[in-house]
Amino acid sequence: MKKVLILYSELAGYLITCLRQWALSGNQAIVVHWPVNPEAPFELPQIDGVDFISKDLLESEELKRLVNSRELDGIICSGWIDKSYLRAIAFSKLDIPSILVMDNQWKGTVKQLVFSRIARLVTKRFFSHAWVIGDPQVEFAVQMGFERDRIRTGFYSADVNAFKGYYEEVLMEAKEFPKTFLYVGRYVRHKGIFDLWEAFVQASEELDSDWKLICIGTGEEFENRVIHEDIIHLGFKQPDQLLEGMSGAGVFVLPSHFEPWGVVVHEFAAAGFPMLLSKEVGAGSSFLEAGKNGFYFESGNVEDLKMGLSKFMKMTDSQLREMSIHSNELALKTTPENWVKTLYELL
Incomplete structure (x- = not known):
């Protein structure tokens, strides 16, 4: 049995589908997520072994305690936009995989080139692996400093x-x-x-x-x-x-x-x-x-x-x-x- 902490932005059906399968396989997860978007009023399901926590109900110290729970086998973070998630991961003292999820396509723009150079300096501080959506995102992860053998595809899956x-x-x-x-x-x-x-x-x-x-x-x-x-x-x-x-x-x-x-x-x-x-x-x-x-x-x-x-x-x-x-x-x-x-x- 494995247990992961998922620090997520806006919940969607595809993540719920994969979490159901994760739980059916005998595993557990804690999912911290942004408050539900009124434009897509998502209803949280009940899944045995999966706990959902709205981020607005958590103090920063509580988030830090979560990332240091010794029950965890890994931490997954959706992107880099939520700085409170990054600060919490940086605070973690556990020697477990920390996985960055990203769906940005690599376009080779000046903005991406500058960002990827900066990201190389901090990526290894926060994350051990990248889990991207598909082939268009792999190159972005490489540009950010991830070795190809530490990159996986297929984070999004439909039911x-x-x-x-x-x-x-x-x-x-x-x-x-x-x-x-x-x-x-x-x-x-x-x-x-x-x-x-x-x-x-x-x-x-x-x-x-x-x-x-x-x-x-x-x-x-x-x-x-x-x-x-x-x-x-x-x-x-x-x-x-x-x-x-x-x-x-x-x-x-x-x-x-x-x-x-x-x-x-x-x-x-x-x-x-x-x-x-x-x-x-x-x-x-x-x-x-x-x-x-x-x-x-x-x-x-x-x-x-x-x-x-x-x-x-x-x-x-x-x-x-x-x-x-x-x-x-x-x-x-x-x-x-x-x-x-x-x-x-x-x-």
Whole structure:
């Protein structure tokens, strides 16, 4: 049995899925997390062996005591933005692995180059390993001074078993492949939602298409959403309500202007959805092979996004099913079970 302390920012379903698997494998965890974001009102689950503590309820001295608990086999910290987490880790006197989780893609910008040089000076003081999301993040960890044999990928994993049922029971059994696009995410401008709505309306009118668009989420722009007879806004859905909300959809679209990863891509790949992703979506590196299970488009380019939507609108059922099969195959390469195996390796 292993026990870890996880110092986390904003909780999300993908971490809960992996923690469930961690606990099912006979292990324990303490999760300190930021207060729940009102834009994504997450409901904390009950998991035997996993304790959740909101950071706003902890004094700094209590956090220091947690990081020095002799029951721990390792400490995981989500990024470097929370300085109180870093100070607590620096205070730890335990000789156990301290693991940095990061989802930043390496772009080679001047800002990243400067940051990585500074980070090299302090990384070894705080962390022994890096656990990144995918290949686009590995180079960033290397630039920060981590040796490649101390870097692992796959920290984010969807609840593959929950979503693959939609692929097996709906998409593969349907007489006709669903002619409905699906967006799941916050209603904020950098998610590209206004680009999506504009491109969808244009493509629908030009092709006289009967395709629909379902949008699930909430956020500061929800009141400014585009109202159209073929665009359905369902609002925010808890993880256990998502499967119901996506009923009748068949192609997933994520038009983000900035998206270091996007676990939602993994979720809907597992559900067998062909993909239409902006080139800024990091998860595409693992779950989208252009031309095989979907397409990329230039972020912020409405015309390019419209062309992608139009390609799907013109496809036959057999073409859509082939893409669906390939999406599911790619998704099954990353699972919560593999997450647990990786954490064992790090400890």
